[in-house]
Amino acid sequence: MNVIETRELRKEFSVRVRRGLLRRERRTVAAVDGVDLTVQRGELLGYLGPNGAGKSTTLKMLTGVLHPSGGRVTVCGLTPVPQRIQLARRIGVVFGQRSQLWWDLPLRDSFELLRHIYRVPGGEHAARLRRCRDLLDLDEFLDTPVRQLSLGQRMRGELTAALLHGPQILFLDEPTIGLDVVSKQAVRGFLAELGERGDTTIVLTTHDLADIERLCRRIVVIDHGRVVHDGGIDALHARYGSQRRVVVDFDVAPAAPPVLPGVHLESATGPRLVFTLDGSASVGTLVSALTALGGLRDLSVAEPEIEEVIARLYRH
Amino acid sequence: MAEPSAATAAAPAGADRTVPVTTADVADAPASTAAIYRALLRAQVRAQASYRASFALDLASNVIFLGADLLTVLVLFHQVPALAGFTLAESLLVFGLAALGFALADLAVGNIERMKQHVRTGLLDAVLIRPLGVLSQLLVLDLGVRRVGRVITSTAVLAVAAYQAGVRPTPANLLLLVVTPLAGAVFFGSVFVATATVAFWWVESGELSAALTYGGRDFTSYPMTVYGGWFRHLMAFGLGFGLVAYYPALILLGRPDPIGAPAWLGWCGPLLALAAAALAALVWRTGVRHYRSTGS
Numbered sequence: 001m002n003v004i005e006t007r008e009l010r011k012e013f014s015v016r017v018r019r020g021l022l023r024r025e026r027r028t029v030a031a032v033d034g035v036d037l038t039v040q041r042g043e044l045l046g047y048l049g050p051n052g053a054g055k056s057t058t059l060k061m062l063t064g065v066l067h068p069s070g071g072r073v074t075v076c077g078l079t080p081v082p083q084r085i086q087l088a089r090r091i092g093v094v095f096g097q098r099s100q101l102w103w104d105l106p107l108r109d110s111f112e113l114l115r116h117i118y119r120v121p122g123g124e125h126a127a128r129l130r131r132c133r134d135l136l137d138l139d140e141f142l143d144t145p146v147r148q149l150s151l152g153q154r155m156r157g158e159l160t161a162a163l164l165h166g167p168q169i170l171f172l173d174e175p176t177i178g179l180d181v182v183s184k185q186a187v188r189g190f191l192a193e194l195g196e197r198g199d200t201t202i203v204l205t206t207h208d209l210a211d212i213e214r215l216c217r218r219i220v221v222i223d224h225g226r227v228v229h230d231g232g233i234d235a236l237h238a239r240y241g242s243q244r245r246v247v248v249d250f251d252v253a254p255a256a257p258p259v260l261p262g263v264h265l266e267s268a269t270g271p272r273l274v275f276t277l278d279g280s281a282s283v284g285t286l287v288s289a290l291t292a293l294g295g296l297r298d299l300s301v302a303e304p305e306i307e308e309v310i311a312r313l314y315r316h
Numbered sequence: 317m318a319e320p321s322a323a324t325a326a327a328p329a330g331a332d333r334t335v336p337v338t339t340a341d342v343a344d345a346p347a348s349t350a351a352i353y354r355a356l357l358r359a360q361v362r363a364q365a366s367y368r369a370s371f372a373l374d375l376a377s378n379v380i381f382l383g384a385d386l387l388t389v390l391v392l393f394h395q396v397p398a399l400a401g402f403t404l405a406e407s408l409l410v411f412g413l414a415a416l417g418f419a420l421a422d423l424a425v426g427n428i429e430r431m432k433q434h435v436r437t438g439l440l441d442a443v444l445i446r447p448l449g450v451l452s453q454l455l456v457l458d459l460g461v462r463r464v465g466r467v468i469t470s471t472a473v474l475a476v477a478a479y480q481a482g483v484r485p486t487p488a489n490l491l492l493l494v495v496t497p498l499a500g501a502v503f504f505g506s507v508f509v510a511t512a513t514v515a516f517w518w519v520e521s522g523e524l525s526a527a528l529t530y531g532g533r534d535f536t537s538y539p540m541t542v543y544g545g546w547f548r549h550l551m552a553f554g555l556g557f558g559l560v561a562y563y564p565a566l567i568l569l570g571r572p573d574p575i576g577a578p579a580w581l582g583w584c585g586p587l588l589a590l591a592a593a594a595l596a597a598l599v600w601r602t603g604v605r606h607y608r609s610t611g612s
Contacts, residue, residue: 013610065444067608081608088447098438104363116355117446145366 003076003169003201004039004062010070011057011225031057033225034071039203041168044195046216047205050314054225055205059173062203063093076168089118092162096174099154100161101146107157108142111164118165125164132160135190152183159190169201170194176208188214209310221313228313236309243276245302246286251295258289271297352448356456364461374462382415382469385537400541405480406569407539412474413561414536417500419466425505427458429525431516434458440607451509451600470497483568492582496564499585500536503560506589506596507532513596513603528555536560541574548575556588 011032016024032054039045049055060066061073064080064087073080076090094100101110115125133139136156141149149157155175162170172191176184192215194200206212212219212233219236221229229236250271257265257273262281266274275286283301290296365371389411393404402410434440434454443453474497483489511525535543535551540562543551552558559581566573567582 060441063445065441065608067605069609084444085447088445091445093445095438095441098442100442102359102363104366105359109359109362113355113359116352117448119352119447 001041002038002074003041004037004074004203006035006037006062006071006073008071009035009037009058009061009068009073011054011061011066012069030225032061032068032222035222035225035227037220037227037230039201041201042195042198043218044191044202044216045204046212046219047203047222048207048212048219048310049205049222053222055222056173058222059093059171059203059205063091063171064088089165090168092165092167092170094155094158094162094170094172094175096155096172096177099146099158101154101157103147104145106143106145107138107149110146110157110161114161114164120165124166128164128166129160132163135193136160136186150183152179152186155179155183155187156190159187163194163200167200169203172202172204172206174206174208175204176206176211184208184210191215221310223314236313243278244283246275246277246283247300247302248273248275248290248296249298250293251297254293254295258286258293260286260289349448353452353456356453357459360456360459361461371462374460375465378463378465379469382419382466382473385415386411386473389537400539401574402539402541403481405477405482406565408473408477409481409483409568410539410561410565411537412470412477413496413565414500414533416467416470416474416497417536417560418504418533419463419470420497420501421504421508423460423463423467424501425455425508426463427460428455428509428512430458431512435516435607444608450604478568481569484570489568492564492567496561496585499589500560502589503556503585503592504529504533506592510592510596510599513599517603517606532557532560536562539565556592559585559588 009032010030012028012030014026014028017027019025031052035054035058037058047055047058057066061068062075062080064075064084067081075087078087078090080087100114101107102113111125111129114120115122120128133142136159138156138160141153141157144153146154146157159175175191176187179187188211191202191204195202195215202215204211204215217232219229219231219233220227221236229239231239245266250273253268253271254273257268260281262278263286264276264278266276268274277283277286287299290299389407390404392399393407397403399407431440434443439454439457440450443450443457446453474493478493483493507528511528515525532551532555536557540548540552540558552562558577563573563577563582564585565582567579572579573581
């Protein structure tokens with residue numbers, strides 16, 4: 001079942017550009033420029049793109065905050081803007097740089113207020129809160145006013161706040177931004193667990209590629225408002241020519257390094273040789289050829305970094 | 317319903333107690349819309365009361381502000397025995413009706429002036445993704461509880477003025493004394509919402525907004541006979557400010573209008589309030605639609 005479907009989704013903003021002292025010109029800029037997206041129930045989708053690519057704008061259209069300028073969008077079978085209130089009960093949203101919590105009240109009070117706002121039956125609310133308290137270690141700061149929480153504690157509170165009404169889809173806009181390593185891991189671990197249970201669909205935008213590698217089987221990359229990749233991480237590697245790298249140390253620099261199809265000698269400095277391998281080339285073949293030379297001391301294979309792949313993608 | 321006591325909300329920094337959630341607190345059924353807003357309102361009071369000193373100061377300063385306005389009237393009457401045919405007590409009745417209506421509006425919706433901040437801080441987005449009305453959420457989440465001070469003092473001024481001016485306690489008069497400030501509150505509240513919306517989304521019109529809200533209040537605070545000509549006609553009838561306090565006060569005082577308008581005008585406040593509220597709702601909806609299509 002598709003929980004999110006967009007067809008040719010567009011969002012245009014008109015911006016005023018100064019032309020001379022008094023003249024202003026209106027120009028239309030497409031922040032989202034024809035995005036087709038289909039997300040099935042239980043998917044954990046990473047939505048990536050450089051700053052200003054249209055990630056947040058897409059999210060705002062999916063959550064009913066912004067009205068699309070064109071195209072169609074259905075979320076949980078509803079049209080977001082006209083059916084905002086019905087949709088609100090079915091989705092949870094975490095904006096990394098904004099808060100859903102009551103700043104001056106203890107964290108506990110925010111949860112209680114959200115129970116009222118979403119009209120969640122007491123038993124369900126208590127069960128979900130108990131789960132989040134266990135998984136996110138909320139107990140030590142449940143009675144602290146939100147304004148006194150650390151960013152990591154607050155984010156754990158925000159995640160809980162977004163889940164207490166049992167949403168079908170959880171939208172997260174940069175949930176790990178600004179967090180320390182420990183908090184990042186807590187958040188990722190929690191989301192991974194939530195994703196594995198399979199009944200909550202998660203859509204995540206992030207700049208932190210570790211989030212993606214840890215969590216998402218499917219990534220959609222958007223640039224200038226258009227989808228430039230939709231698929232698994234492996235497909236991304238294959239498509240954008242990710243190269244594995246083999247570093248070998250010999251006792252003495254070999255006279256003739258092996259020449260194999262798809263294998264390139266990147267550098268040869270003294271006894272150390274560095275090869276890069278195209279997607280199709282076999283590490284095994286290269287290793288046998290190197291062993292045959294004799295005097296092999298050390299060998300390591302480096303898998304391609306997703307950072308590099310994405311960076312290459314953005315430069316296109 | 318789980319309500320942490322006020323003492324908990326006002327706990328000192330770093331209070332680090334672990335209180336288990338009791339199941340008794342959460343056993344009740346989902347709430348009605350009114351109950352949701354009551355809970356939000358209580359939270360707002362708790363939040364603001366958690367800054368005790370500042371809350372007390374704000375409350376006091378709101379009393380002083382009204383005192384300053386009141387002083388203007390008193391000083392005026394120190395110089396002249398009557399103002400355009402109205403005695404001090406009669407003028408204070410007009411003043412009290414206007415002040416109470418305005419104070420109630422200011423308490424309920426005065427903070428809508430901060431629309432721009434709500435957009436910048438993302439409160440507007442947060443409110444749009446919750447299953448409740450947008451304006452009502454913004455108002456209750458940003459309610460200036462301290463303004464209750466002005467409501468209390470205005471009520472006192474109105475009560476004293478009604479007594480001193482010899483308003484006869486007939487059922488009709490008592491009804492009018494209650495209805496007039498409420499209609500005034502709806503009217504001023506609508507002006508607040510409409511002008512703040514216009515000011516935020518289309519033009520930087522802070523001056524226009526102030527002229528209609530604070531200017532309107534000042535106009536309604538005095539017997540209309542002190543003003544003259546086209547200005548009086550525009551404010552009193554064109555914009556409806558005459559129905560907020562002056563005409564109801566004439567009925568309460570049992571006096572005919574020196575300008576010659578019929579007495580039943582004094583009962584038209586609620587109609588004006590409804591019309592203003594409808595117009596404000598329209599402006600607000602248009603504003604939200606505009607935000608949702610432009611993102612700013």
